Amino acid sequence: MILFRTAALGVIATFALALVAAIPVDQSASTQDMEPSIRPGYDFYRYANGGWLKAAQAAGQSSYDNRTVLTERTSQRGRDLIQDAAASQPARGSIKQKVGDYYASFMDLDAIEAKGLATLADEMATISAISNKTSLSAYLGTTLNTEVDGLTANADHIFGVWVNQSFDDSKHNYFHLLQGGLGMPDRDSYFDPSPKAAALRTQYQSHISAILKLAGIASPDAKAARILSLEIRIAQSHAPDSDAADVFKQNNALKRADFDLKAPGMDWDAYFSSAGVAGQSEFIVWQPSALTGTSALVATEDVDTWKDYLAFHLIEHYASVLPKAVAAEDFAFYGTILSGSQQPPDRSHDAIAATNAAVGQAVGQLYTQRYFPPEAKAKVQAMVADLITAYRGRIANLTWMSQPTKQKALAKLAALHIDVGYPDIWIDYSTLDVVRGDAVGNMRRAEAFNRVHNLAKLKQPADPDEWRIDPQIVGAIILFSPNTETFSAGILQPPYFDYQGDTASNYGSAGAGMAHEISHSFDELGNIYDAEGRLGNWWTAEDLANYRAAAEKLVAQFDGYCPFSDLCVNGKQVLSENIADVAGLLTAHDAYVLSLKGKTDTVISGLTGEQRFFLAFAQRWRKLLSDAALRRQIATDHHAPGEYRSDTVRNVEAWYKAYNVVPGDKLYLKPADRVEIW
Numbered sequence: 049m050i051l052f053r054t055a056a057l058g059v060i061a062t063f064a065l066a067l068v069a070a071i072p073v074d075q076s077a078s079t080q081d082m083e084p085s086i087r088p089g090y091d092f093y094r095y096a097n098g099g100w101l102k103a104a105q106a107a108g109q110s111s112y113d114n115r116t117v118l119t120e121r122t123s124q125r126g127r128d129l130i131q132d133a134a135a136s137q138p139a140r141g142s143i144k145q146k147v148g149d150y151y152a153s154f155m156d157l158d159a160i161e162a163k164g165l166a167t168l169a170d171e172m173a174t175i176s177a178i179s180n181k182t183s184l185s186a187y188l189g190t191t192l193n194t195e196v197d198g199l200t201a202n203a204d205h206i207f208g209v210w211v212n213q214s215f216d217d218s219k220h221n222y223f224h225l226l227q228g229g230l231g232m233p234d235r236d237s238y239f240d241p242s243p244k245a246a247a248l249r250t251q252y253q254s255h256i257s258a259i260l261k262l263a264g265i266a267s268p269d270a271k272a273a274r275i276l277s278l279e280i281r282i283a284q285s286h287a288p289d290s291d292a293a294d295v296f297k298q299n300n301a302l303k304r305a306d307f308d309l310k311a312p313g314m315d316w317d318a319y320f321s322s323a324g325v326a327g328q329s330e331f332i333v334w335q336p337s338a339l340t341g342t343s344a345l346v347a348t349e350d351v352d353t354w355k356d357y358l359a360f361h362l363i364e365h366y367a368s369v370l371p372k373a374v375a376a377e378d379f380a381f382y383g384t385i386l387s388g389s390q391q392p393p394d395r396s397h398d399a400i401a402a403t404n405a406a407v408g409q410a411v412g413q414l415y416t417q418r419y420f421p422p423e424a425k426a427k428v429q430a431m432v433a434d435l436i437t438a439y440r441g442r443i444a445n446l447t448w449m450s451q452p453t454k455q456k457a458l459a460k461l462a463a464l465h466i467d468v469g470y471p472d473i474w475i476d477y478s479t480l481d482v483v484r485g486d487a488v489g490n491m492r493r494a495e496a497f498n499r500v501h502n503l504a505k506l507k508q509p510a511d512p513d514e515w516r517i518d519p520q521i522v523g524a525i526i527l528f529s530p531n532t533e534t535f536s537a538g539i540l541q542p543p544y545f546d547y548q549g550d551t552a553s554n555y556g557s558a559g560a561g562m563a564h565e566i567s568h569s570f571d572e573l574g575n576i577y578d579a580e581g582r583l584g585n586w587w588t589a590e591d592l593a594n595y596r597a598a599a600e601k602l603v604a605q606f607d608g609y610c611p612f613s614d615l616c617v618n619g620k621q622v623l624s625e626n627i628a629d630v631a632g633l634l635t636a637h638d639a640y641v642l643s644l645k646g647k648t649d650t651v652i653s654g655l656t657g658e659q660r661f662f663l664a665f666a667q668r669w670r671k672l673l674s675d676a677a678l679r680r681q682i683a684t685d686h687h688a689p690g691e692y693r694s695d696t697v698r699n700v701e702a703w704y705k706a707y708n709v710v711p712g713d714k715l716y717l718k719p720a721d722r723v724e725i726w
């Protein structure tokens with residue numbers, strides 16, 4: 049499956065997929081990671097992280113941070129759980145059996161080789177039998193991709209559906225229709241005039257030809273040329289890639305009857321009926337030009353070219369579970385040419401990814417049963433409750449926001465859904481049959497299962513607590529529509545969060561991170577979505593002007609950070625993330641104080657609770673990276689380098705008290721220069 053992601057409707061806060069060698073990591077706010085000989089007011093980042101940075105360097109790492117540690121650890125746990133399920137003999141029908149057999153079948157190269165392409169013969173025959181616009185439309189309906197979401201561009205197959213509330217109605221689920229059908233990463237790949245892009249198109253055409261040849265299809269070169277030219281015409285109708293971030297362009301409501309009038313070409317009755325949504329009457333079409341353009345091509349393009357295109361994409365879709373010649377050709381284009389990898393990853397790596405993609409919440413259940421008990425979830429929920437109370441208090445005290453806007457902000461905060469750890473109700477996989485030794489069949493059945501599951505939601509009310517990320521992923525998703533933020537079990541672990549560990553450290557690390565994300569729902573990212581995730585800016589022009597004026601000092605603060613004699617941080621470029629960092633830290637500190645209920649926290653390893661709170665915050669940002677990578681980050685990233693994010697503490701009065709930082713200390717900021725926006 050080829051999914052390319054873009055931020056349209058929200059933010060993927062943390063999404064790490066890389067694997068690196070591990071170095072030992074210990075619990076939150078660790079004292080052995082520090083360098084106590086450095087004065088906190090002089091260099092708080094190295095005071096907190098000097099030991100860790102040295103150890104990481106000694107281990108030969110060139111790029112290393114908490115997220116890499118977490119991802120490596122969590123991937124290894126997922127791998128062990130999946131391989132253990134495959135090696136044991138769980139009861140037939142149990143989620144463990146489904147997980148294990150999915151993985152084992154993907155790994156069974158002998159069975160895959162023995163079956164060859166015969167596993168696709170019936171679907172190839174269906175494509176061969178297409179003879180006119182109606183049978184073509186009916187087949188295209190079967191390819192409607194239900195595994196896309198509001199963060200995805202270019203669905204696999206010509207159209208994808210994402211079932212979600214609308215931009216105007218938060219109560220009901222709608223059919224969000226998204227463009228798709230391109231084999232290269234984006235629209236620009238088809239039109240970029242640069243020699244590099246032109247060469248890529250030639251290589252893509254060769255790849256198409258090679259796949260057709262492996263399938264024994266006659267005249268592969270001529271067909272590949274026609275398939276590429278069809279994709280170019282599909283791409284022509286696609287919305288420009290730059291539109292992807294502008295949600296107002298995607299809010300196009302269409303009734304079923306509009307399709308025949310506004311997007312002639314496709315036999316829409318045939319399409320929707322074979323897609324399993326014959327009765328669907330309301331749609332939100334994200335890219336109307338792609339709808340009309342692609343539909344027109346159904347009528348104007350030669351049916352035989354469509355059939356070749358569909359045969360190629362069918363093989364491409366299943367390439368990972370087809371004989372090794374196909375998988376190797378697929379890697380040669382997508383792995384080497386497009387992504388620069390010389391060697392395919394170990395097969396088990398792909399098998400684990402495929403198992404997670406097919407039965408993600410089944411793996412999630414196995415993961416959380418072992419690593420994230422209900423007790424952990426309850427601890428995080430208690431922290432979230434404190435964060436919300438703290439943020440409510442901060443909004444009430446804002447001086448730059450007008451009174452009516454504050455009322456809207458408070459209403460939005462009251463309506464915000466924050467889901468943590470794992471879903472309360474898991475997807476029920478009981479109707480999904482996973483058969484050991486049948487990799488293609490398993491993939492087909494899992495996709496059919498997920499399709500039925502997704503389309504069934506069209507008949508159900510919108511559910512803001514639906515999980516859009518699997519618990520075993522190290523990440524978080526903010527969806528502004530609905531008004532929801534989800535933090536997975538994968539990201540809620542040490543050093544960010546330790547349910548058996550120190551409260552002060554948990555609030556200073558995970559708490560500050562979660563409050564950072566919460567603030568995005570109210571800032572210049574979230575201010576165009578109301579309490580129910582409907583579109584509509586709820587700030588006034590005056591609120592915006594006051595907010596921007598209040599942020600000026602923070603721009604100047606970050607402009608002053610210069611890691612190289614010839615290069616400083618660009619305060620404007622990283623401003624919105626820095627505002628969220630300050631908001632996150634202040635809110636988390638208020639929440640920490642709330643959690644103490646008037647008591648004084650205990651001293652641990654010679655550190656007070658206040659000290660551990662800020663120490664954990666600074667340890668959140670530790671990162672080892674090369675000078676070249678640091679320069680690249682400063683040039684392109686909207687997040688400041690970790691060291692300066694850790695220096696956010698300079699804006700917080702309690703930090704000065706906790707570490708006795710006084711005038712004359714390098715990090716000391718006069719009270720008038722400290723920034724508190726939220």
Ligand SMILES: [Zn+2]
Nearest residue numbers: 564568625628
């Ligand atoms: Zn952010």
